Amino acid sequence: MKILTVNFLTCAVKACKSSPLSFPLHFQDAELEQSDIEYNAAFLRNILPRVDWEALKITANELGFTTVPIEKPDLTPTSTATDKNPVRLPINTSEPQATDEKTMRDLHTLLLETEVREGKMVCGNCGHEYKIKEGIANFLLPSHLV
Amino acid sequence: MLPTPSTAHVDLNRIYEPSEDSYLLLDTLSSPSETAFLTHRFSQNSTAAPDPAPVVLEVGTGSGVVLAFATANARSIFGRDDILAIGTDVNRFACQATRQTVLGASQGHNDNSALASKSGGNTMLLAILNADLTNPMRLGMVDVLIFNPPYVPSSDVPEATLSNAKSTAGSFEHDSQLLTLSYEGGVDGMEVTNRLLEQLPEVLDCERGVAYILLCQQNRPEEVVKRIHDWGEGWSVEIVVRSGKVAGWEKLCIIRIWRIQEATPF
Numbered sequence: 001m002k003i004l005t006v007n008f009l010t011c012a013v014k015a016c017k018s019s020p021l022s023f024p025l026h027f028q029d030a031e032l033e034q035s036d037i038e039y040n041a042a043f044l045r046n047i048l049p050r051v052d053w054e055a056l057k058i059t060a061n062e063l064g065f066t067t068v069p070i071e072k073p074d075l076t077p078t079s080t081a082t083d084k085n086p087v088r089l090p091i092n093t094s095e096p097q098a099t100d101e102k103t104m105r106d107l108h109t110l111l112l113e114t115e116v117r118e119g120k121m122v123c124g125n126c127g128h129e130y131k132i133k134e135g136i137a138n139f140l141l142p143s144h145l146v
Numbered sequence: 147m148l149p150t151p152s153t154a155h156v157d158l159n160r161i162y163e164p165s166e167d168s169y170l171l172l173d174t175l176s177s178p179s180e181t182a183f184l185t186h187r188f189s190q191n192s193t194a195a196p197d198p199a200p201v202v203l204e205v206g207t208g209s210g211v212v213l214a215f216a217t218a219n220a221r222s223i224f225g226r227d228d229i230l231a232i233g234t235d236v237n238r239f240a241c242q243a244t245r246q247t248v249l250g251a252s253q254g255h256n257d258n259s260a261l262a263s264k265s266g267g268n269t270m271l272l273a274i275l276n277a278d279l280t281n282p283m284r285l286g287m288v289d290v291l292i293f294n295p296p297y298v299p300s301s302d303v304p305e306a307t308l309s310n311a312k313s314t315a316g317s318f319e320h321d322s323q324l325l326t327l328s329y330e331g332g333v334d335g336m337e338v339t340n341r342l343l344e345q346l347p348e349v350l351d352c353e354r355g356v357a358y359i360l361l362c363q364q365n366r367p368e369e370v371v372k373r374i375h376d377w378g379e380g381w382s383v384e385i386v387v388r389s390g391k392v393a394g395w396e397k398l399c400i401i402r403i404w405r406i407q408e409a410t411p412f
Contacts, residue, residue, distance in 0.1 A: 001273040008201060008272070012281035017348075023284060037269050041230045046190075050230075075196045112269060119242065128281075129305040136241045137236075139277035140308040146278075 001135050004111040006052050006059055011123035012130070012139045021125035024055040027062045030119035032131075037113050045075050046106055051111070060110060068107040148176050148222060149235045151214035151251035155293050160239045160321045162328035164206065166389070167294050167360055167398055172215050174387045174400050175223050182385070185225030187354060188289070191225040199228040200289035203343060207233035207277055210244030214251035217270050224290075226349065231270050233275040236306035241274040248274075279304045279342050281348045286351045290333055291357040296338045299364050300330035303337050334387075343370075344385075346403065347377070351399055356404035363390070363397040374403055382406045 001072040006024050053072040060068040121130045123135060130144070131138050150172065152333055153164050174180055202224075204213040213233045220229045233244050274374050275282055280291070296303070304327050311401045331338050339359065361367040367385060374383040381404045388398030 002271075002273075004230070005232065005275075007274040008230075008284050008287045009275075009282045010284045014173070014279060017285060035268060043199070043269065046228050047230070049196050049198040053211045102160075134242070135245070135273075136238065137273065137275050137277075137282075138238070138308070139275055140236065140306060141278075141280040141281070142308045143305065146304075146307055 001116045001132060001137055002112060003052070003059065003063070003114045003116065004047065006121070007055065009121075011125060011128060012141055013123070013126055013128060016123055016128075017124045019125040022123050024052070024059050025130065026124055027116065028120050028122055028129075030062065030063055031117045033115045033117045033135075034109070035113050035115060036060035037108070038104060039108050041104060044104055044112075047111065048072060048075060060114050064135065065106075065110050065114075065117075068110065069103055073100065073103055073107075091146070107129075148172075149213050149251075151218060151247050153211050153247055155185065155250075156209045156243045156244055157239060159359065160286075160324050161237065161243050161324065162240070164209050164211040167297075168209070168211050168399055169398060170389050171212050171319070171358065171360060172383075174392045175212075175216060176269045177387070178401075181223050184223055184290070184356070187356065187404075189225035189276055199230050200224065200226075200228045200294070201232065201287055201351075203280065203283065203288045203349075204209040204233045205291065205293045206295060206328070207244040207274065207316040208237075208240050208273075208294070209237045210240070210247030213244060214247040214285050215288075216292065217248050218251040218331065222268065227270075229270055230272050231289075232272050232283075233274040234279065236276070236278050236327055238276045239324065241276050241327075243315075244274045244291050245271070245286065248338070254263055278343045279338075283349050286350070286352055286355075288292075289351045289354045289356070289397055291346070291350060291355075293342055293357065294325065294360045295335075295342065296329045296331045297335040297339065297360065297362045297365055298331055299335040303330055303332040309322075325409075331365075333337060334360070335362060336370075339365065340387065343374070350405060353405060353407065358386075358399060358400055358402055360400050362399075367401060371401060374401075 009025055010017055011022040056069050114134055117135050130143050188200050202216055207213050217231045221227050235241050304323055371383050385399050386402045388399045
């Protein structure tokens with residue numbers, strides 16, 4: 001299960017859906033695994049608009065990733081941006097390319113290359129624990145919560 | 147014709163075998179009319195601005211053949227390579243099989259793709275979740291939902307709960323219950339589909355959301371369509387394909403349900 005997945009998940013208990021505490025689910029005892037995926041700036045650029053940044057910072061912190069920027073990278077293209085060079089900061093910023101490339105590569109590692117193999121996700125509202133085994137999270141609920 | 151993903155690794159004692167219904171979904175998703183519809187809806191605009199990658203959720207993946215097909219052929223079907231694929235199934239064995247099917251299909255198909263090369267499926271597959279329908283999904287996050295439901299009319303529907311999954315795990319009874327879950331649909335074969343239909347307005351993206359649901363004749367598809375028409379102006383629904391022109395025991399169809407933009411007054 002990729003880390004990016006939690007951006008699209010909440011607690012499976014219906015009563016929790018309306019609570020802001022049910023998102024993001026909180027990782028506990030997570031065992032991570034890194035896979036090697038080719039970096040693709042264009043792909044990442046289209047993923048970032050979908051990411052809830054405050055939630056990602058919480059998740060990254062729980063998993064020990066310290067490189068997530070405080071603000072979501074601004075990917076609005078300048079007039080010089082092209083499909084081949086999608087991430088470009090204003091020309092007058094000093095050394096923007098290097099910083100930005102590093103940030104984007106760190107995000108690529110966190111969101112797409114990092115898999116959770118074992119552990120659990122916990123709802124911040126009801127406290128229900130969803131176990132993750134061999135990379136598959138179990139969201140089936142006990143009968144009394146269905 | 148786009149290649150069919152390999153499901154040779156799937157344990158047919160525990161997991162629904164790719165069948166006529168699965169293949170009807172593959173044919174429909176890759177048909178000229180549906181690829182035109184989906185490409186128009188999801189293709190990236192030509193400017194350099196970021197264009198949010200669509201989330202494709204298959205509910206009840208079974209062998210994973212449909213999700214694997216959609217992922218490996220994303221460029222042909224959706225007009226773009228950058229989809230984010232998620233699958234759910236109540237059957238843990240199906241979840242494991244699906245992951246293998248999706249990753250295998252993308253490695254096989256994407257050898258010539260400029261984007262994906264060897265790791266296409268690995269890039270796009272976010273997770274396979276052991277879950278009932280769309281229960282763990284955050285509201286409004288799904289752009290494309292695909293569902294081949296348990297549609298066979300039956301006296302009741304086995305409960306897909308944690309307690310049930312645990313009590314008989316590993317036994318023959320457990321395996322046959324898992325198979326039963328994949329096809330028994332209760333009254334009119336619609337009990338599970340009705341629960342999914344209730345979740346659709348919450349889970350589908352409020353602008354781009356579209357769902358493909360397979361139905362059989364006993365599900366009374368015309369009535370289902372009529373019911374969805376009553377959802378109001380923001381929705382549209384259409385039967386996009388019918389099979390079973392040749393006499394057979396089941397006649398199948400696929401409905402497409404999609405959000406429509408409210409007409410601008412001027």
